[in-house]
Amino acid sequence: xxxxxxxxxxxxxxxxxxxxxxxxxxxxxxxxxxxxxxxxxxxxxxxxxxxxxxxxxxxxxxxxxxxxxxxxxxxxxxxxxxxxxxxxxxxxxxxxxxxxxxxxxxxxxxxxxxxxxxxxxxxxxxxxxxxxxxxxxxxxxxxxxxxxxxxxxxxxxxxxxxxxxxxxxxxxxxxxxxxxxxxxxxxxxxxxxxxxxxxxxxxxxxxxxxxxxxxxxxxxxxxxxxxxxxxxxxxxxxxxxxxxxxxxxxxxxxxxxxxxxxxxxxxxxxxxxxxxxxxxxxxxxxxxxxxxxxxxxxxxxxxxxxxxxxxxxxxxxxxxxxxxxxxxxxxxxxxxxxxxxxxxxxxxxxxxxxxxxxxxxxxxxxxxxxxxxxxxxxxxxxx
Numbered sequence: 032x033x034x035x036x037x038x039x040x041x042x043x044x045x046x047x048x049x050x051x052x053x054x055x056x057x058x059x060x061x062x063x064x065x066x067x068x069x070x071x072x073x074x075x076x077x078x079x080x081x082x083x084x085x086x087x088x089x090x091x092x093x094x095x096x097x098x099x100x101x102x103x104x105x106x107x108x109x110x111x112x113x114x115x116x117x118x119x120x121x122x123x124x125x126x127x128x129x130x131x132x133x134x135x136x137x138x139x140x141x142x143x144x145x146x147x148x149x150x151x152x153x154x155x156x157x158x159x160x161x162x163x164x165x166x167x168x169x170x171x172x173x174x175x176x177x178x179x180x181x182x183x184x185x186x187x188x189x190x191x192x193x194x195x196x197x198x199x200x201x202x203x204x205x206x207x208x209x210x211x212x213x214x215x216x217x218x219x220x221x222x223x224x225x226x227x228x229x230x231x232x233x234x235x236x237x238x239x240x241x242x243x244x245x246x247x248x249x250x251x252x253x254x255x256x257x258x259x260x261x262x263x264x265x266x267x268x269x270x271x272x273x274x275x276x277x278x279x280x281x282x283x284x285x286x287x288x289x290x291x292x293x294x295x296x297x298x299x300x301x302x303x304x305x306x307x308x309x310x311x312x313x314x315x316x317x318x319x320x321x322x323x324x325x326x327x328x329x330x331x332x333x334x335x336x337x338x339x340x341x342x343x344x345x346x347x348x349x350x351x352x353x354x355x356x357x358x359x360x361x362x363x364x365x366x367x368x369x370x371x372x373x374x375x376x377x378x379x380x381x382x383x384x385x386x387x388x389x390x391x392x393x394x395x396x397x398x399x400x401x402x403x404x405x406x407x408x409x410x411x412x413x414x
Contacts, residue, residue: 053184081161089155092128192333199318199329201286215303221246228252238295258291258298279319292368363408
């Protein structure tokens with residue numbers, strides 16, 4: 032039988048999730064292998080160098096470079112009140128010049144808090160660097176530390192329900208799941224936003240409206256999980272048009288994970304039922320998405336207790352590639368976003384609308400229709 036390989040999309044009722052927590056630059060790892068952590072615990076910390084600012088102090092004091100044996104110099108150091116390496120506060124005098132027997136005094140003040148890094152007699156400039164910025168990495172998920180890499184980070188393992196989305200915005204958030212709709216096809220409007228949404232992650236159905244998104248934000252929700260969203264609503268919420276890039280660094284106060292795609296798209300019944308079953312559970316979500324090479328998908332992690340977890344199922348079907356009976360999602364028009372099951376994998380190449388000859392598969396849609404689509408236009412769903 033012919034086989035093909037395709038990117039996979041995970042939707043697992045139970046999986047042992049390993050979450051990598053890594054510092055952007057070397058620092059201190061605060062946990063040891065075997066430690067049990069909560070989602071708020073800081074597992075690593077470091078400091079990132081502050082931004083430098085250049086002050087044209089020589090020009091401010093009216094100093095002109097003059098030729099000396101060693102080149103041109105305005106002798107700025109003669110007028111410095113602060114020296115290289117000194118800490119300064121915003122508004123503090125760093126250099127001073129007097130003329131006409133002290134009748135005229137000119138001072139130059141620091142525009143920021145920081146440390147004087149460079150004083151240049153040649154250019155008359157002073158470089159002041161802002162204080163180092165602390166970076167603290169939280170665990171994000173509760174679990175057990177199974178690996179520590181000194182000065183870099185650690186790996187946390189937790190049993191969880193694990194669902195990947197199609198696209199998201201916003202970074203890591205944690206909160207209790209709250210079902211805001213009754214069915215996977217319901218639209219999440221402003222009227223559907225519950226009064227107790229503060230600190231919660233809301234679960235919608237097929238779509239969230241512009242008013243619904245704004246109301247969720249104003250109500251204090253930290254996240255929204257929904258099947259689809261209109262492109263104009265997403266762009267309005269962002270404040271700019273989202274291109275094909277990396278998301279996850281947006282500071283909007285709310286993280287959004289879209290599980291199906293753009294437009295009104297009913298959330299997969301299996302995804303909706305998984306979330307419904309975990310109503311009230313702690314959820315750890317991340318909207319970070321990368322569409323290009325090195326795909327990063329937004330994710331929903333719902334940590335489970337030993338009583339909830341059970342035993343993970345061993346499914347090697349995806350390792351073997353496409354096979355009849357496997358669930359897929361179609362990721363190109365005209366069936367974009369449709370869920371289906373592989374019926375057969377014809378061996379011969381077939382001509383498609385673009386007049387190219389490609390490998391195809393026969394898939395059965397949820398409504399029972401059978402369609403032929405290029406194998407490159409689908410992704411496997413791992414359940």
